[in-house]
Amino acid sequence: MKLRRLIAPLLLFIISGCSKSKDSTPTSNDSIYFPPVTGNSWETILPESLKWKTENIQALYNYLESKHTKSFIVLYNGKMVIEKYFGTHTATTPWYWASAGKTLTSAMVGIAQEEKLLNINNKVSDYIGSGWTSAPLxxxxxxxxxxxxxMTSGLDDAYNDNSNEALHDCVSPxxxxxxxxxxxxxxxxxxxVKLQDVVAKASGKTWNNYFNEKLRDKTGMTGAWIQTGNMSVYWSHARSMARFGLLAFANGKWNxxxxxxxxxxKEAINTSQNINLSYGYLWWLNGKNSYHLPQSQLEINRNLxxxxxxxxxxxxxxxxQKIYVVPSKKIVVIRMxxxxxxxxxxxxxxxNELWAKINTVIP
Incomplete structure (x- = not known):
């Protein structure tokens, strides 16, 4: 009888202890490391501790250098595993994102919609007025x-052709x-890029100010939108690109x-229409049955x-310019x-060639 009296509280203690431990298990976002918003510190983790094939890292570097790479970063669950710069490029050297920056615009549209400033299902002219194209009204x-x-506006992409510098990146009516x-x-x-005008009009702020306030400064990114020809292109150092990649890895959450x-x-990183299965909201998607190349109506029946x-x-x-986000491997890869x-x-x-080389390092 005394033994039962001793065992019962002990079992209760063990069960409650197990329950408490289970309840306190961190979520996937809780376990992700985020570098401080201010300063340059960033926790690192050694590739050998992850059982990566460190003997192949130098060959990866040699390949990247032969392919005119300036910076290359790999994060694991937010921590820095690889950070390599080539030639005269350094951790503080700015470089352009080009169309990788489309995903920044995608993010800002989502933020503005959450603030009820716009609705993505509304027509563009609701925000910037009619006549922004030369199409019939x-x-x-x-x-x-x-x-x-x-990317399903129906507007003619032939007017955005690399072969004609006068028309390159032209977004006038x-x-x-x-x-x-x-x-x-x-x-x-x-x-x-007209979405940047939509966000500016809807928010009553300049695109730069709204972007800096709502995304850049909250994640500790640095950089700026620089007018290049007819387009505003984002420039930053590689770590800022890595910060945005980490934000994407964490499903839009920062610390x-x-x-x-x-x-x-979630919508942005899933198929957005039934024509190019490998395209979301300005994000490219792997693992689909087919994709369309830029400047092509040809459907290619394989993974991206x-x-x-x-x-x-x-x-x-x-x-x-690349940001690769791979949830299954808990990695973000940056190439500039x-x-x-x-x-x-x-x-x-x-x-595809780069991923063949990455696979020799990351099992």
């Missing part, structure tokens, strides 16, 4: 913010020409604070990057530099 009114996010009804044709085009709305971000994990989503910019092989819009053969 009835056709222009078909174009919603979501069409710009998903005379370059935004009707080709098909919105939602019926996918075409990679810089017309998405406990939801910056990009979670529901919107066969050598990369199927759950990868990525920001891809002209001349091989000149074109690896030849000038390209975003996706290139380099993506």
């Amino acid at each position: 009835a056709k222009e009114n078909l174009i919603t913010c979501k069409h710009l996010l998903s 005379d370059c935004l020409v009707y080709k098909a009804d919105a939602g019926t044709r996918w075409a990679y085009d810089n017309v998405y 406990g604070t939801q910056i990009i709305p979670a529901g919107y971000f 990057v066969p050598n990369a994990p199927a759950d990868m989503y990525c920001a891809l910019g002209k001349n091989d 530099g000149d074109a690896a092989d030849e000038l390209n819009w975003a996706l290139s053969q380099f993506d």
Whole structure:
């Protein structure tokens, strides 16, 4: 009888202790490391502690250098595992994001929608007025913010051609020409930049000020939007790109604070339309059955990057600016530099070749 009296409280203690331990298990976001918003400190973790194949890292560096890379970063669960700079490029050298910065615009649209400043299902002209294209008014009114996010505006991408410098990146009305009804044709085009005008008008602030306040400064990013030709392009050092990649890895949350709305971000990194399955809201998606190349209506029936994990989503910019986010491996990979092989819009053969090399290091 005495034994029972002793055992009962002990069992109760053990059960309650187990329950408490289970309840206190950190969520996936809780276990992610975030560097301080101010200062330059960033916790590191050794690749050998992750059982990565360290004997192959130098060969990876040699390959990256041969492909005109300027900076290369790999994070694991937020901590810095690899940070390598080539030539005269350093941790403080700014470089352009090119179209990898499209994902910054995607994020800002989601933030503005969460603040009820806009609705992505509303037509673009609700915010910036009619006549922003040269399409007939009835056709222009078909174009919603979501069409710009998903590259399905129906506007003619031939007017955004690398081969014609006079038209390159042109987003004035005379370059935004009707080709098909919105939602019926996918075409990679810089017309998405009109979303920055939408956000500015909807917020009553300049694009730069709203971006800095709502995203850049909250994550400790540095950098600025620089006018390059007809486009505003984001420039920063590689660590700032890594901070944004980490924000994306954490599903829009930074150290406990939801910056990009979670529901919107989930939409952004999933197929946004039924034409190019490998495209979300200005994010490229791996692991789908097919994809369309920029400046092409050809459907290619395979994964976007066969050598990369199927759950990868990525920001891809002209001349091989890269943010790869891979939840299954808990990694974010950053690559900045000149074109690896030849000038390209975003996706290139380099993506698949680089992942073959990364796979020799990260099992």
